[in-house]
Amino acid sequence: DAGVIQSPRHEVTEMGQEVTLRCKPISGHDYLFWYRQTMMRGLELLIYFNNNVPIDDSGMPEDRFSAKMPNASFSTLKIQPSEPRDSAVYFCAGSTGGGELFFGEGSRLTVL
């Protein structure tokens, strides 16, 4: 049974470039979360979806960040244009109702 799949695992890009992070949640999980982890700010919730609908995007840092979930098996987090301060590990996680979150292995982004 595959877990949450994130791609790419590592991304190095230059400032100003567009970055797209992808997530395939576990089948049947109706909640999907995007978190960002940095040394300074810890684990921050960026946005979460329920049944493909964005519920709370108050954690999205600014308009350069956008997230979509076109169907139950796929979500993207896009940063355009990217900046060095966006360097972080981005986690996708899913859950059913009030259960625990199942995390992907994360996408490590480095913006030069």
Next chain:
Amino acid sequence: AQKITQTQPGMFVQEKEAVTLDCTYDTSDPSYGLFWYKQPSSGEMIFLIYQGSYDQQNATEGRYSLNFQKARKSANLVISASQLGDSAMYFCAMRENMEYGNKLVFGAGTILRVKS
């Protein structure tokens, strides 16, 4: 205001001994859930244990137990018989407003090092 507070940035424990990692939380919602996750150096987030606010008994999962003191708003993780593989970052997290949302808020974490 901090929802989840983990006051111990780092802890050391001798192999085979027990260790307690502290977590206090802040909520006015009567319905909430508390979680502990482990993050080893490889980076993945591993779910360890869950405690619901209405649960009468403290949660246990193998060597992990949760010392839930509702009146004090604390949910400390106890790891018994520590192993070298327990060396990792440990995060406490809370889900509140369970009827209206489902997001987890995480504490800053505690780094645990198990010494041989």
